[in-house]
Amino acid sequence: xDNQNDFEPRILGFCCxxxxxxxxxxAGVSRMQYRPNVRVIRVMCxxxxxxxxxxxxxxxxxxxxxxxxxHLGDCHYLxxxxxxxxxxxxxxxxxxxxxxxxxxxxLDWVSASEGARFSEVVTxxxxxxxxxxxxxxxxxxxxxxxxxxxxAAQATARGEKLRWVAAKQTEFMTEGNKYGEVFSxxxxxxxxxxxxxxxxxxxxxxLLMKERPxxxxxxxxxxxxxxxxxxxxxSALRKKGLVDLQSLxxxxxxxxxxxxxxxxx
Numbered sequence: 001x002d003n004q005n006d007f008e009p010r011i012l013g014f015c016c017x018x019x020x021x022x023x024x025x026x027a028g029v030s031r032m033q034y035r036p037n038v039r040v041i042r043v044m045c046x047x048x049x050x051x052x053x054x055x056x057x058x059x060x061x062x063x064x065x066x067x068x069x070x071h072l073g074d075c076h077y078l079x080x081x082x083x084x085x086x087x088x089x090x091x092x093x094x095x096x097x098x099x100x101x102x103x104x105x106x107l108d109w110v111s112a113s114e115g116a117r118f119s120e121v122v123t124x125x126x127x128x129x130x131x132x133x134x135x136x137x138x139x140x141x142x143x144x145x146x147x148x149x150x151x152a153a154q155a156t157a158r159g160e161k162l163r164w165v166a167a168k169q170t171e172f173m174t175e176g177n178k179y180g181e182v183f184s185x186x187x188x189x190x191x192x193x194x195x196x197x198x199x200x201x202x203x204x205x206x207l208l209m210k211e212r213p214x215x216x217x218x219x220x221x222x223x224x225x226x227x228x229x230x231x232x233x234x235s236a237l238r239k240k241g242l243v244d245l246q247s248l249x250x251x252x253x254x255x256x257x258x259x260x261x262x263x264x265x
Contacts, residue, residue, distance in 0.1 A: 009129040011064040012057040013038040016046045018076040019111050020068035026115030034119035035126035038066070045069070046107075047080030051091035051166075052157040054105060058095070059150050060212065061143065064129040066106040068121065074111065079170075081109070086169045093192060096159060097200050098149035099140045104129065147178070153202040156196060159203075165195050201225060202233050206242070213246040213256040 017023040021042045027034060039062075043049065046069025067088060069081040088107040095102050106125050110118045132138040136146055154160055168177075169188055172230040176182040183191070204223045208214055216234060220227040234255055237243040245258040 007032055007134060009037050009063040009126055009134075010039045010061065011066060011126060011129060012060075012062045013040045014043050014046070014049050014053070014065075014067045015040050015110075016069040016076075017044050018083075019056055019070035019074065020109075020118065021045075022112035023068075023114045023118040027118045027232050028115075030115050032115055032119040034122045036037065037126045037129075038122055045077050045084075047075075047077065047087065049084060049087055050157065051094055052154050054088075054091040054100075055094060055154040056106070057151055058098075058135065059147065059154065061135060063132070063135045064104045064106070065106070066121075066125055068110050068118070071109040071111055075225055082170065082231055086166060089189075090121035090157070090162070090166050090192060090196075092198075093189075093196050094153040097196055098153045099139050099141055099146060099148075100135070101132060103132060103138075104135070133211060141236065147201075148167040148204070148207065152207055154198050155203040155206070156199040159199055162192075162195050162199055165192060167190060170191035198233075200260060201229070202237065205230065205233055205237070209243065209255060209257045213254040215249065215252045218254065 015024055021040070025038060044068055049067050053066050054067075067084060069084050072081055075081045084107060088105065092102040092105055095105060099167050106121075110121060120209065122263070136143050139146065172183040172188060174184065201223065205219055208219055208222055214222075216227050216231045219234070220230040223230070234243060238245075238255075242258060243255050244258050245253050247254045
């Protein structure tokens with residue numbers, strides 16, 4: 001848009017049924033003024049928000065996503081909003097690896113009696129997104145580039161490895177692992193970042209090979225990683241039966257997704 005002041009953000013809002021959605025309803029019946037930019041989806045609990053939902057919102061070209069739940073200690077399901085903190089932390093890291101400003105994602109708390117607070121949170125977040133500009137503007141990228149990264153992030157969020165680590169966060173910080181080692185939040189963040197970095201790279205490689213057979217050097221150049229690291233990922237995918245050697249271009253092997261796997265997906 002030529003004029004930033006003409007930009008109207010498109011925001012997706014996930015609201016907990018028991019608190020923040022009721023707060024939104026109260027704001028409406030009380031005729032409280034707030035920005036009309038949010039498309040609200042009612043969910044039973046903020047802890048239900050999978051990072052893949054957040055990624056889907058940005059794939060649908062939302063400029064911001066907000067998750068509103070019960071105040072800590074007031075969750076209808078006791079610990080749902082604590083799980084939401086873990087899930088949104090994971091989602092932010094996926095957005096960062098996708099090249100998207102993590103300020104486009106908000107987690108906040110609104111009770112059923114806080115219609116005024118709902119109005120304030122929505123208005124403030126809308127103005128923050130307006131200041132950032134349309135999706136891609138703050139990131140300095142066009143949407144086609146972001147879309148590729150977001151699809152890799154979505155596959156990563158749905159993957160077994162990241163889901164396992166995410167599900168174990170609370171347990172690892174309170175009870176520890178099977179050896180009794182208790183992890184700090186910092187240590188868990190490092191673990192998450194390592195898993196996300198590896199899984200994002202693997203899913204980017206798979207997305208590239210869906211288009212056409214590629215050499216390791218071509219893949220490395222496309223996703224800006226060292227060829228030895230990409231070769232390690234490709235070798236692991238071959239062992240899992242997901243990728244085959246398709247042809248040789250001189251001395252350079254070209255790899256492709258195994259046909260039956262592509263059909264299943």
